[in-house]
Amino acid sequence: MLLSELLLLAALEVRIPGPEHQDQRAENENNYPLIPLHVRITFLKRTHSQEKERLREGVLRRLPANSLLFYSKWPVRPFMPQGRVAGQPRLRSFGISPSRLIRSNPSGIMDALTPAQLVRIEARALDALAARLEGAMASGFARAVDLIVRCGEGRGRVVVTGMGKSGIIAQKIAATLNSTGSPALFLHPAEALHGDLGMLARGDVVLALSSSGETEEILRLLPMLKRTGDALISFCCEMGSTLALASDVALDTGVEQEACAMGLAPTASTTAMLALGDALSVAVSWKKGFRQENFADLHPGGKLGKKLARVRELMHSGEAIPKVDRTTPMPSVIYEMSRKGLGMTVVTDGERLAGLISDGDLRRLLERKGPEALAMCAGEAMNAAPKTIAAQEFAARALSVMEENKITALVVVESGLVTGVLHLHDLWGLELI
Numbered sequence: 001m002l003l004s005e006l007l008l009l010a011a012l013e014v015r016i017p018g019p020e021h022q023d024q025r026a027e028n029e030n031n032y033p034l035i036p037l038h039v040r041i042t043f044l045k046r047t048h049s050q051e052k053e054r055l056r057e058g059v060l061r062r063l064p065a066n067s068l069l070f071y072s073k074w075p076v077r078p079f080m081p082q083g084r085v086a087g088q089p090r091l092r093s094f095g096i097s098p099s100r101l102i103r104s105n106p107s108g109i110m111d112a113l114t115p116a117q118l119v120r121i122e123a124r125a126l127d128a129l130a131a132r133l134e135g136a137m138a139s140g141f142a143r144a145v146d147l148i149v150r151c152g153e154g155r156g157r158v159v160v161t162g163m164g165k166s167g168i169i170a171q172k173i174a175a176t177l178n179s180t181g182s183p184a185l186f187l188h189p190a191e192a193l194h195g196d197l198g199m200l201a202r203g204d205v206v207l208a209l210s211s212s213g214e215t216e217e218i219l220r221l222l223p224m225l226k227r228t229g230d231a232l233i234s235f236c237c238e239m240g241s242t243l244a245l246a247s248d249v250a251l252d253t254g255v256e257q258e259a260c261a262m263g264l265a266p267t268a269s270t271t272a273m274l275a276l277g278d279a280l281s282v283a284v285s286w287k288k289g290f291r292q293e294n295f296a297d298l299h300p301g302g303k304l305g306k307k308l309a310r311v312r313e314l315m316h317s318g319e320a321i322p323k324v325d326r327t328t329p330m331p332s333v334i335y336e337m338s339r340k341g342l343g344m345t346v347v348t349d350g351e352r353l354a355g356l357i358s359d360g361d362l363r364r365l366l367e368r369k370g371p372e373a374l375a376m377c378a379g380e381a382m383n384a385a386p387k388t389i390a391a392q393e394f395a396a397r398a399l400s401v402m403e404e405n406k407i408t409a410l411v412v413v414e415s416g417l418v419t420g421v422l423h424l425h426d427l428w429g430l431e432l433i
Contacts, residue, residue: 113261121259125268126275132252133279141280144249147231148182148284151205156230158184159200161192162209163217165266166235166273170209173277180285181294189217197221200228207277208234211253211269213241222246235273251276296394309430311398312391315412315420316342322421323348324357326379333357333378342423344409347382351417355382358409388413391420399427 113121133141148158158177162170170186177184187199200206206229208218213236225232226246234247237254244250253276259267296308322340324333324347337345337359344358357378365373365381373381389398389410398410402424412420 113259118259118267121257122268122271125255125272128256129253129272129275137252140249140251141283144233144251144280145283145287147205147233147249148177148280149287151203151230152182152284152288154203154230156201156203156205158182158207159187159204159229160184160207160209161187161189161218161221163189163215165270166209166211166215169270169273169277170207172274173207173209173281176278176281177284179295179298180281181288181290181298182281182284189215189221192221193217197224200225202228202230204229206232208232208243208247209273210234210241210243211237211266211273213238213243215243218243235276237269293392293394307396307430309395310391311389311393311395311410311412311422312420314395314426314430315391315422316340316426317412317420320421321346321418323418324378325349326354326377326382328378330374330376330378330381333381334362337362342409342421344421345378346386346411346418346421347378348418353386353388353411353413353416353418354379355384356386356409356411357382358407386411389422390414395422395427395430398422399424 151158158174160170160174160177161167167186167188174184174186185199187196192199206225208225210218213234219242222243231248232246233249233251234243235251235253236244236247237252238244239250239252239254253269253272255268255272257263258265258269259271292308296305296310320340322336322342322345324336324345326347326349328336328347333345337343337357344356346353347355347357355378361381361383362373365376369376387401387405387407387410389401389412391412391414401410402408408424410422411418412422
């Protein structure tokens with residue numbers, strides 16, 4: 001048998017079958033030859049028998065539907081698409097190393113799934129997750145939201161942890177929680193065992209991600225997580241696992257199959273974890289009353305920061321405000337407008353807004369009055385009802401007001417007092433125009 005005929009399995013040890021197995025042959029419903037491979041799964045000596053059974057079940061569920069398994073020399077029936085053995089309960093024990101028969105096509109490699117099929121596998125996993133959230137998992141999800149909200153009220157944080165691919169998803173969930181108003185951090189389980197456990201403080205809620213629920217590094221942390229943290233929430237594909245059973249709330253991210261020809265690479269399961277983490281983060285932010293302005297305060301940089309910039313960050317203030325009083329003669333008004341370079345000036349009574357004179361107002365006045373306009377004062381020439389905006393408003397809102405009224409400047413006021421001027425040119429750098 002050529003090595004090219006073998007499909008090497010990640011996370012499992014695969015060897016060329018020994019001479020005693022060379023005469024074993026079987027054919028599936030499509031009459032493809034089936035090639036036996038020896039697969040060995042090794043457990044730690046201290047692993048409890050129930051934990052072994054759960055881990056074995058998780059591995060076996062990821063084998064393709066056309067696989068046959070042999071326990072020593074005793075065959076079992078073909079796997080069904082759901083990952084169960086036809087006519088038998090789920091496999092709970094294989095103390096003897098199993099052998100897997102892999103279908104071979106003319107090229108010696110298992111039939112590949114198309115990219116579209118892989119995406120649809122992940123889409124079905126998300127559909128199944130949504131159905132659970134509307135059904136059996138709804139109460140558990142609501143309790144997880146309550147635990148995180150209560151944690152935030154007590155100044156606690158969400159400590160998210162996970163190993164491998166689950167750890168990468170955990171980091172993204174921590175980032176989403178932070179950006180939606182729930183302080184969070186990522187705790188690497190391996191580093192936690194060597195001192196980083198100091199990140200965890202009383203009142204924190206721990207969110208642990210593990211597909212199998214038997215990740216050794218996380219299980220070794222369980223006593224400290226339970227003793228120090230306020231609550232433990234877990235995302236697991238195996239709800240009978242050690243982590244799920246030890247959690248205050250365990251949320252099911254199990255999938256029918258991974259989006260992988262071998263059924264082993266974490267794909268659909270990590271997508272489900274990511275989606276569930278997003279749903280949890282957003283649900284918590286809604287319950288906290290997190291608003292657009294809160295989101296803007298946490299995103300001052302980048303394209304998003306520009307989009308959510310506020311008027312107070314862009315307006316001209318202090319000595320940069322073109323300002324005259326009601327009695328100022330028009331030649332002085334024109335000088336102030338030219339000197340400040342904003343094409344307008346505010347007219348005030350003390351510090352309170354009385355009106356505004358713009359370049360357009362001045363041209364229209366000259367058209368009506370001619371040279372006599374220069375003999376007038378600001379109070380006689382001003383627009384007594386200028387458009388204003390508050391300093392805490394978003395810059396995008398200011399642009400909308402300018403466009404609606406076909407003007408180029410807004411007076412920024414607080415309780416009737418002039419605090420600044422915002423010009424259309426001030427918004428160009430935000431790429432809103």
